[in-house]
Amino acid sequence: MSEIFDIPGLKDLSDGELAVRAENVADHLEEHEAYRETNRPDCIPGPSQIREQAQEVKRTSQAARLDPSKEPENQAAREKVLQSIRFSCQYVVMYSTHANDPSLLDKVGVDKVQKIHRNPGVRVPDRPFKKFKVTHGQKSGSVKIYVNSWDGKGSVDVQICYGDPTQEDAWQPLKLSHYCHFTQEGLEPARRAYFRARLLNDAGVGPWTDPVELIII
Secondary structure, eight states: OOBOOHHHHHHHHHEEEEEEHHHHHHHHHTOOOOGOOOOOOOSSSOOOHHHHHHHHHHHHHHHHHOGGHHHHHHHHHHHHHHHHHHHHHHHHHHHHHHHTTTGGGGSSSSSSSOOOOTTTTTTOOOOOOSSSSEEEEESTOOOEEOOOOOOOEEEEEEESSSSSSOOGGGGEEEEEEEEEEEEEEOOOOEEEEEEEEEEETEEEEOOOOOOEEEEEE
């Protein structure tokens, strides 16, 4: 079965974000028509199972922070919940096809795969973000990045600067994401940094936001 939902994109999420996204998927599935069927196969994960696996990701993440030797257990928990989300999405695809109702694919809580094609009607984006926010993450050297949602599908390009933000050559690539909020880890703590973002789509590249300043902890 070809991939309709962007399951690989979930792998880029931090442990906390993945757990929250899994819980959100479980909320959507509880209300989904496909999961109202009483004869759903046992091999298809249900909302309660996905919630339990989300909690396991949180538990193993905390354990791995305290004891790095437990990182493989954390990775196994991540893979398990990702597999459950994948199987659930595939079940919804089959149910939607059987019911001849494509709208059911919009009620899962997982983004669809972005098809790469150039639409002549798509225009180069203006500055899209009424909100661009950078805050401290849960771990040392991590930050949380937020932008407002936008019309049409595109990518958020984020750059970081440890020097003078007015000097263009001081900026460095940081993250390319398809989501409105995400976490970036592995930054150098106890340093002042500046962040900026822009939107990319099929038509081109939008302008940068104003820099946001943050002292990384």
